[in-house]
Amino acid sequence: MSDADRAGAVGAPAGGGPATSRDPRTHGLWEQTAPAPPVTAPLAGRVAARIAIVGGGFTGLSAALALARSGHDPVVLEAAEIGFGGSGRNVGLVNAGMWVRPDDLSATLGQPYGERLLTLLGDAPAEVFALVRRHAIACEAQPVGTLHCADTARGLRELQERARQWQARGVAVRLLDKAETGRMTGSPHYRAALLDPRAGTIQPLAYARGLAAAAIGAGARLFTGSPVTGCTRSGGQYRLDLPQGHVLADQVIVATNAYGTGPWSMLARQLVPVSYFNCATPPLPAALRATILPGRQGAWDTRQVMRSFRLDHAGRLVVGSIGALAGPGLALHRDWARRTIARLFPQLGRQFTSSGFAAEWYGTIGMTHDHLPRLHRLGPGMIALCGYNGRGIAPGTVFGRVLADLARGALDDGTAPLPVTGIRPPGLRAARRIFYEAGACIAHAADAR
Structure with missing residues (x-):
């Protein structure tokens, strides 16, 4: 406090x-x-x-x-x-670009704004980490990249296209196969991941x-x-x-x-306001911590109801997704987080979530x-x-x-x-907010069982 x-x-x-x-x-x-x-x-x-x-x-x-x-x-x-x-x-993911793919962003804005914005956002993580160094900001900065993960054939195609578009602009993103994705995430669940070396994490x-x-x-x-x-x-x-x-x-x-x-x-x-929540485990023992995101990249996936996961400096595993930790969503999303951790990281089992998370919180994303x-x-x-x-x-x-x-x-x-x-x-702003929350609740009620 x-x-x-x-x-x-x-x-x-x-x-x-x-x-x-x-x-x-x-x-x-x-x-x-x-x-x-x-x-x-x-x-x-x-x-x-x-x-x-x-x-x-x-x-x-x-x-x-x-x-x-x-x-x-x-x-x-x-x-x-x-x-x-x-x-x-x-x-706490310090990403380059927006959710939309580079070509789509450029086409939506047209010239000169499209490529101008892509350049600004592509260089944005470097600017964040430069500020952290210049002003000695103690924020657990990890400029080691991020992993965008795919667990389906559709997700793999999405990553392949993103890789092609960024690489055409000279960005050294790299598409990882299943084996390398497993080594870098610590999870056997994903088919592939896109490593973006420009990005990273902070507190x-x-x-x-x-x-x-x-x-x-x-x-x-x-x-x-x-x-x-x-x-x-x-x-x-x-x-x-x-x-x-x-x-x-x-x-x-x-x-x-x-x-x-x-x-x-x-x-x-x-x-359109969309809620996003996170749940953090207690610190993992060093031996288990070494098996999950050993390079300390932050990660998220290509699912429509997205999942994200990362470690903090003390080895707490933070898992998040769409939804509000309020009302009926509180227990539902929390239970989903427990099941998801056990499914993505079978080496952990349920021992780090069965007695409750160390922290849980949520906030609002503003969507256009x-x-x-x-x-x-x-x-x-x-x-x-x-x-x-x-x-x-x-x-x-x-x-x-x-x-x-x-x-x-x-x-x-x-x-x-x-x-x-x-x-x-x-x-229909209010209706769309309800739609997103209801969709997240439905997806989380059925997922990872």
């Missing part, structure tokens, strides 16, 4: 809205093992800034760090705590807290427990109202993604219809980016820098990696 929790702190989605009490299923293992966050406090009184940033996750913190390092004095407003949203809840909440400390050290001002409740523009400035004060800013970067409420709730409403992020101009000097589709770490980091470059004039809309688009809420 963090110092803030001990003090009785409460949290809320970044950007505004009522505070809600934290529980152990929000940040789980990451809250248990992350270094303490830098000391911050709620904003009180009147604060002036040329650039204000709303949201204290990967994107907002990366933007703050980039701006501070370039000589600016940004103000970051986080409604709850550093990394409260998806940044502190995810699996995501620790990374967010480290970015915050680096930004503060570079000159950014960061306020937590500071939800923005109103936003107006007058005389060329924005006034951001908070419970105990206000900020006057020339420009605003909105980085709230799926957790935004208050003045920018429309950003979250254009995303084409699985690509969105760049918006919300007003003069106000920009936003959202829709990471479950790929928040590396894209969030580089897009934070992109937003900073746009705000300080180093980029313009014509040279940005994404086109500026309007906000278009998806049809």
Whole structure:
């Protein structure tokens, strides 16, 4: 438990809205093992800034760090705590690219944006790990690649096509056969895997807290427990109202993604919210730990209801999938995780899950219809980016820098990696959320038995 929790702190989605009490299923293992966050406090009184940033996750913190390092004095407003949203809840895979295949991404965006975005995202993991080294962020960084695994013929064909498309662009991804996949995953279950050496894993909440400390050290001002409740523009400035004060800013970067409420709730409403959960075993004995992901890559598979698995620094096996650890899904998804571990890693059996997991948690992914992020101009000097589709770490980091470059004039809309688009809420948003959760429950009820 963090110092803030001990003090009785409460949290809320970044950007505004009522505070809600934290529980152990929000940040789980990451809250248990992350270094303490830098000391911050709620904003009180009147604060002036040329650039204000709303949201204290990967994107907002990366933007703050980039701006501070370039000589600016940004103000970051986080409604709850550093990394409260998806940044502190995810699996911790630092991937290159988005879910869609490279050719599909390029075709969807067209030129010049398609290849421009692929280059940015392909280099994104290297930028994450460079920041970790430069600022000595203690976040269990493992820049050793990731494994995209296939257990069916359809999945194998998917990996073969992904390998072909990346290799055509000069990327040294490698398709592994069943035997090598078994050695690198520790599981006999998969037919093949695509090894991407650009990628890796981190402890995501620790990374967010480290970015915050680096930004503060570079000159950014960061306020937590500071939800923005109103936003107006007058005389060329924005006034951001908070419970105990206000900020006057020339420009605003909105980085709230799926957790935004208050003045920018429309950003979250254009995303279909999908829950993703993780369950972590107690630390595995060294002999067993050596048989699972011995190279310490993170992994996920080609299933429609995806599975992910990785180890943390202490040898805890973290298994995750689509679904919310709430209501009827709590017991169902937890039981699925137990069965899945036993099936994927028969050397473990059930001895490490029969008495319960060491931690379990879940969060919200913001999905777009084409699985690509969105760049918006919300007003003069106000920009936003959202829709990471479950790929928040590396894209969030580089897009934070992109937003900073746009705000300080180093980029313009014509040279940005994404086109500026309007906000278009998806049809049947609530029904689609129910569909995804119900589909995950059905799949997990039947799977790995």
